[in-house]
Amino acid sequence: MKQRSKLFISIVAAFTLLSACNEQTTAPAKQPVANKEQQKKQAPLELTPVESTNQPFTISLLPKFSLEAEEPGKDVVMHESEQEQWMRIELLPKEAKDQIETYAKERATAVSEQATPFEGTLPFEDAIVYEAPVDDSVVYIIGVTGDAPMFLTVFTKKEDNWLEPFMTMAKTIKRTATIENETGEQTSESFYTYKSSNQPFQANILDGYQAEAIEPGKDMIFLDEEKSSMTVELIDEGADWSLIAEQAEQYVKASSKDGTVEKITWTKGTRLNGADVYKSAIADGEVYVFVVKNGTPMRLTIFVQQTNELDPFLQMAETIDRID
Template structure:
């Protein structure tokens, strides 16, 4: 454990949705039926049906696209090479359709204050749609109403816009029936740190414990894969924290190379500064999260498929002062 606890946490973060706007906005017009028919005629035949292991639905994917769980209740469709363009799928209970306009507007305004109702056409008869510009990107918030409501959030580029591609696949979403009316029990437990004022949902099979004052570790095997959590006070010197993160990752790197990126997935981690490097036995990631629950996360993995579970658990970290 001591060998792993020295992994410094850098930051991760993702701002949660902005507070809801009280002002009512006229909902965009329902999508025209004729476009729905046109899309059906143009639908490619080389779909691959895929069933979610996270929510009760199936979807048919175009070549080079994959479906994976992002966190409980959220799946993402992503291209194998263009990973900065993707779609989130969230199934909603039936009663959510009555509040879809409010929910959609809140989410859109959380992305950008310049969000506006979408004026184009999509292959859904009943949908509330907003578009929110962010620099060279654009985010579409699609609230599908009806008896099986869901949220579709598409992250794409202004110039190379993949909205229609994602909607072509989204139109194939079909809910699956479970054997019982009860929802499956979540495969996690709540960890309340005795060391720092936070709690998190820990996946079954993983462990969590305090390793030293101000640091908790979540791990599957402390010598192979782990995530260190360190909460940061709101008045911290973020430039110093960023510098420390980059220096740590560079020192850990086997060739001195550090890749810096802005995280664009999830909710709490979305927008975090990430420092990444290959090390002798895998990869190390340092997330610097400034919004929501400010924190540094240092994640050590030996294999690529070990990263997502830690990100899923990181999305549930919540300060409980």
């Protein structure tokens, strides 16, 4: 457990450093950038989380902004006094991301024949962006093409340009997933999509959890350095399953506080249904090794201190998709 704690601390430190290095800022059109001294004097942004009643997402809003359903599949963010400046949010199905570039261009030219690709910076790694001038206003058509595709349409003014505050709020958008818990109840959970740089897979990671590559062929999803974790190892086609099963059993036996290993067949969920599970009590909790042969073959090693910590890992494991 001490070795796992040290590993967790290293991972968290690396994750924090990477997050700081990757922080992006938004540079709105025709709006001066504050110098460093001015930025230091700025107070922290006051953002209030709000959940849409129309689409499965949450967003954090700046003061005096509100979220309203416009019509099914469309929400708008508006200011209480400047209602000529607003942002429309449309979530799209995952399969739509390949058509976003075409749709974005069509929407932009429908707004204005003078529409051109946007040359500024936005807080999205993957986005197709156009700006379309209309009299003294400008419309930004933003097609986010990542694993949670969506369209954002920002209506603002040329001189008093509000693209930056709208993007400040837009970058907080998180989809919510409806998940069935152990009691069969449906609950909504916020998550982000983790795409491994280490193995060819992606998964939806619940808020509060972190994911990171820890060594070649292994990624870890964890709560914090002192609590629970799940290691994900994809298994290639043609693997020796009898050897993998033997390794799983021996690993659990070595971790067990009394040398006892219980083997069961998992009968819940979709991706994990039918998996062989090796489990045992350890000094400060329980260890589980799932050997999944169907769908996305993988080995999942889960450490928990309390039984109720297992369910969130199983929820996230059910979203693992191989992306060769």
